[in-house]
Amino acid sequence: MDTSELQRLKQRYNIVGNCDALNRALDVAKQVASTDLSVLIVGESGVGKEIIPRLIHDNSPRKHEKYFAINCGSIPEGTIDSELFGHEKGSFTGAIGESEGYFGTANKGTIFLDEVGELPMATQARLLRVLETGEYIRVGGQKIMKTNVRIVAATNVNMHKAISEGRFREDLYYRLNTIPIQMPPLRDRGNDILLLFSLFTMQIAEKYGMSRITLTDEAKAIMLRYKWPGNVRQLKNITEQMSVLSTTRVIDAETLSKFIPQDKESTQLATTTPTGSHSYESEREILYKILYELRGNVSDLRREMTNLRKQIDDNRTLDNFAAAQQVHALQPATFSPYQDVEAEEIRDGVTTSQNEQNESLNLSDIGRQVVEKALERNGGNRKKAAQELGISDRTLYRRIKQYGLDK
Template sequence: MTEITTVKQRFGIIGNSPLLDRALEVALRVAPTDLTVLVTGESGVGKEFFPQVIHAYSARKHSKYIAVNCAAIPEGTIDSELFGHEKGSFTGAVEARKGYFEEADGGTIFLDEVAELPHPTQARLLRVLQTGEYIRVGSSKVQKTNVRVVAATNMNLQEAIAQGRFREDLYYRLGTVPITVPSLRERPEDIPLLFRKFAADVAVQYRMPAVTLDDAAREMLKNYYWRGNIRQLKNVAEQISAIEQTRVITSEVLAKYLPPQGGGAPMAAGTMRMDDTMSTERELLYKVLFDMRADINDLKRMISELMKGGVPCPEPVRDVKALLPTTAQSSYVPAVASYPQPPVYAESEEVTDEPPREMTKADMQREQIIRALRRNNGRRREAAAELFMSERTLYRKIKELGIEDNS
């Protein structure tokens, strides 16, 4: 039995892809050293396993291992969480507190979503990596720590550097040894194995027969794009196991659980490859455009029903298609014919028949964030997940766009 096979069994890593084996091989080779490691890969590929492997096969394996999700800590408290603070250093600091770097002294600290760190914290982290020194918040005393740092991100750090959101010197210090975790569509041979594992787990947990796939369904599963990677595949396996009564899944049944991505049918990896490094803002704009199109079509249906009921409407219908961005006009399909348009009543009950002003990029982002917050009753975590962004990014957007959030 090879060492990589032993690691897979120990940590529950499934797959035989050469790309996955290469990433594990690099992790095992670098583990005995104290070099800083940067793990990159898309969201949902399982990056969190690699720092665990590195720690378990290092000389620090009997010391502490602390995992920190940098995106989940508010910007105002991130320095205190990482480096600690002194009593009275800020409101609510009723006693001194150790930070994660102090707690993990002699061990390993895993900084997940490291690209979400604010600039001042990036500077503090750079000093720790270079000299092993840090200062608690509210203190002037320099302290030392001996910590192995493993960082991870799903963001393209080169783009973040170009946009001024990430320090270039920190990037080179973190990326002493880079490990790239392959996406699920880059290891299609592993997809049926993973599905079978997730289906078997559900069957054991709820005492039911495990679902299986026929040949056509297996091929569909392998050719799907899997934007959410392993996390999305697990979700699909659990849904099918819980909902479907038949235990042999056909391609027709499977198609119901594979959301269309960019078209009317489930997207295959080989037919339409989307930009892996698509930014959060572009994701948000696409979502805004789809929602706007649905709202416009709903509004035209309402107008049609009003006209059939004999409601007088003196104003002519404006060109709805012209309101859409140029890139969206080619795909615009009117839901109904044009009818005279009555005044539109907004959610605030304010009557308006003013022509809609042209929405800017910031306007569209602001509207989409407000809608997501409303749909989730002000819960930022759920709203951020719906908008395909981290909670920290959502918090920053709320401040930038001047959104009044009463959550």
């Protein structure tokens, strides 16, 4: 891509900067736009990765079709499959109608999956199938759906580490990473920092009707030395703070130090105490780890509660069958769907069985017979027997073991 075309591209998407790494990323995006190859954009948070997929879509044969940008990290794990792939009516609580999902709605268009490294493993398997075959199945459905979607993904996660830790599928990574695009961090873009600062001051001055702030040479040197851990997003925030809060329009080193630390290696926005140099980096890391683990624990607890509630309901259903049989045994003989269960008779007001007279049947005995007869009626097929009894396979297996019927 020649210089003039590159400048036109930057003007169209309001991209500021001239560093080689940025120009290379834009050049690759423009070249790959005309194809249907999957693209993976890698870069730290706040570097402007969202510009690339929009550029790719607008310069592709799909530019007149739909474009969706989806933040995978912001969708709850329990609903993300439904959001992406759609669902059938009644497939879960609240599914009052059908949904096509993003992959159905964006057919022939482009989907940008931001923070793709945050996808749950089950969703990754579904996404891999879409990439390989263009096929997917809605949540709660059985029909195979087809879609023709261009996928562009982005992540700020170390994917090789995520793969080694079992948090991301290696095969999916290579499918997404057909064309890799690396977005440079702001600290590596040199004078682009000052160009972006100038752009932001102009935008803020125009928006709020105030005069623009400028930097002294010493302040510019500090800006260039600072690491900018929050990248372009952090630079914009600090520029806004200085524009609104600074009493002077010429920002010198002393004024700048109130908004960013003088230590070029520091990743803090400002010192937190006037004395001492305590850093809260380790505390933040611990807190993030605790919050991450807590989220996982809450998800596990929710699943356990759902399973426990299902087991309780199944046990209640089976016990109700047994109780109904016990009540039936105390009444005059009438037709029952459980006639196969050992017959009983009433003598002198005492319930007796053909095999055991003068002994009342307890719930466990009748429950055992209900399970036995259900298995017999279904030729030993446990799945069918469980469906007949209205309980889960797991509950039936547990009762079979409890009653010693597995021997």
